Amino acid sequence: MTYQGVLTKMDTEFSSPIQYYLVFENDFLNVNQLLDKNISIQFVKYQCLNCGMDKPIYRQGFDKQCFFEIPQAADWIMHPELSKAHLGIEDRNLEYEKAVQLKPHIVYLANSSNVKVGVTRKSQVPTRWIDQGAHEAIEIVEVPNRYLAGITEVALKDHIADKTNWRKMLKNDIDDESLETWRDRLEAYIPDEAKSYFIESNKETHIDYPVHKYPVKPKSLNILKEQQYTGKLVGIKGQYLIFEDDTVFNVRANEGLVVSITVN
Numbered sequence: 001m002t003y004q005g006v007l008t009k010m011d012t013e014f015s016s017p018i019q020y021y022l023v024f025e026n027d028f029l030n031v032n033q034l035l036d037k038n039i040s041i042q043f044v045k046y047q048c049l050n051c052g053m054d055k056p057i058y059r060q061g062f063d064k065q066c067f068f069e070i071p072q073a074a075d076w077i078m079h080p081e082l083s084k085a086h087l088g089i090e091d092r093n094l095e096y097e098k099a100v101q102l103k104p105h106i107v108y109l110a111n112s113s114n115v116k117v118g119v120t121r122k123s124q125v126p127t128r129w130i131d132q133g134a135h136e137a138i139e140i141v142e143v144p145n146r147y148l149a150g151i152t153e154v155a156l157k158d159h160i161a162d163k164t165n166w167r168k169m170l171k172n173d174i175d176d177e178s179l180e181t182w183r184d185r186l187e188a189y190i191p192d193e194a195k196s197y198f199i200e201s202n203k204e205t206h207i208d209y210p211v212h213k214y215p216v217k218p219k220s221l222n223i224l225k226e227q228q229y230t231g232k233l234v235g236i237k238g239q240y241l242i243f244e245d246d247t248v249f250n251v252r253a254n255e256g257l258v259v260s261i262t263v264n
């Protein structure tokens with residue numbers, strides 16, 4: 001069978017293990033069902049997730065022009081502390097910014113290769129944690145807008161990491177940490193404006209991924225350079241497909257590429 005479509009990050013369903021789906025215009029693939037099968041991935045062309053044109057992808061699935069123009073790719077996406085909709089100040093499109101920023105946001109701790117702090121919209125829990133390949137996570141602050149979440153994250157970054165080491169995450173070179181203990185330790189560093197939103201008592205969420213074999217030395221597949229790759233799928237973690245020969249393919253980092261996938 002061959003499926004073709006533009007890559008967007010895999011949809012996920014929280015179950016044990018996580019269920020992954022590739023969603024194409026005309027096909028819907030449960031990726032878990034491809035485990036232990038040989039699959040081929042072939043690059044076909046670009047398709048910007050905003051304008052649909054066949055132009056090189058710059059970042060986040062958008063070509064360069066779209067990336068620098070559309071509200072979905074503004075700086076406050078990656079840097080929540082730059083959010084200004086709560087002040088009524090427009091960045092690229094105030095309507096869009098109000099709709100996204102003035103919603104409940106969560107500051108969380110997630111452990112994928114180390115414990116890190118992050119921010120997400122409340123509606124994206126636990127999706128965001130799954131996308132990062134976290135094996136455990138906990139919500140520590142719930143605020144009414146993105147700005148408050150952003151300044152909380154910035155303050156906590158002085159005391160905890162905010163990055164994941166993707167190789168460690170994929171190798172499953174991980175520890176089980178008490179995120180409740182981390183939360184209690186970090187409480188003192190939450191900025192005054194957000195202190196009343198601290199979540200005192202909730203429990204860690206544990207996440208179980210469909211991986212039959214972890215890579216020993218993960219090497220990242222550059223499908224633009226290789227054009228084509230064939231291998232046996234042995235796992236899915238975060239937004240990565242893991243193959244038997246230690247090749248890993250980051251689906252999210254390849255958004256906007258049209259590929260054809262053949263299952264043998």
Ligand SMILES: [Zn+2]
Nearest residue numbers: 048051063066
């Ligand atoms: Zn475009």
